[in-house]
Amino acid sequence: MRAVPDDFDPSVVAAIDARLADVAASHGVRIPWAIESGSRAWGFASPDSDYDCRFLFVRPRDAYLALWPARDVIETPLDDLLDVNGWDLAKAVRLATAGNATVGEWLRSPHVYGGEPGFRDDLLRLVAEVADTARVWRHYLHVGRGQWAHAREGPGEVRLKRVFYAIRPAVTLRWLDEHEGVPPMSLDELLDQVEVPDDVRGEVAELRVLKARTRELGRAPVPPAIAAWVEGVLAAEPERPAPPSAALRARAEAGFLDLLGRWAPAGG
Secondary structure, three states: OOEOOOOOOHHHHHHHHHHHHHHHHHHOOEEEEEEEEHHHHHOOOOOOOOEEEEEEEEOOHHHHHOOOOOOOEEEOOOOOOEEEEEEEHHHHHHHHHHOOOHHHHHHOOOOEEEEOHHHHHHHHHHHHHHOOHHHHHHHHHHHHHHHHHHHOOOOOOEEHHHHHHHHHHHHHHHHHHHOOOOOOOOHHHHHHHOOOOHHHHHHHHHHHHHHHOOOOOOEEOOOHHHHHHHHHHHOOOOOOOOOOOHHHHHHHHHHHHHHHHHHOOOOO
C-alpha cells in the first residue's frame, strides 16, 4: 500500500523511495513498512519542516542467530531536508513490550511510502497485546514534560514547535484515559476522540494556522488556555508500573517469531 499526500514534494518522495530501495539492497533486508513521522504526520507541519521517514525492516532468519548480530538500527545520511532511518523488527517488538509507544505510532501513520497491510495489522495487534497501558502512559508523560520544559525556556514567547510537541502527548494521555488499544498518530484524529475544553481546541486551531505560515523555529506567546490545560495534564503522577511479566515477554517472542517466519527475506 502507499498513501503519500499530494502536497509532498515529488522530488523528495522520489529521494526517499531511492533511499529505501538502497537500504533493502545494500543491507539484504526486507522493508514491509515505511512511513512519514514527525510534524507532517502529526498534522502541524511548518513551511520548512523536513521529511522524517521511518521504516521497519526484517533480516533473513539466520541473521537473528548470529554470534555477533548486525545493528538493530539502519541510518541513512542526515541532511537539512531528509531524515530516513529504521528499526529492526526485533527492536520494535522489544521496545513496544517495554512501553515505548513509537512503534505503535509508526504503524498508525496516515502517510505511507510503502507498506504491507498484513504486516502492519499483525504487528499492530501484537503491540496492542504486549504494550501495557500504564507503561505507554508514562512514555507520553515523559515525552510531554520534556517538550514542555523546552518550550517554556525563558520568559515571554515560546517555541511553537515545542508547544505542539507537548500538546500532542498531552492529548494522547487523555486518549489513553478514555480508550483501549494503540492511540492514533495524528493530532486531528486524537482531538476527534477525546474530551478537550472548547477554549483549548480554539487556541490549538489558531496556533496551528500560525505555525503553518511560520518557520520551524518561530516563536510566539503560548495561549493561556493551552498553557493551563497542558500543565494540568502533565502534572499527573501515576504509579510506576511493574516490568513486563514473563508471560508477556513470551507472548512478544512468539509474536516476533511468527512475523519473522512470514516476513523475513530469502537468504537465511
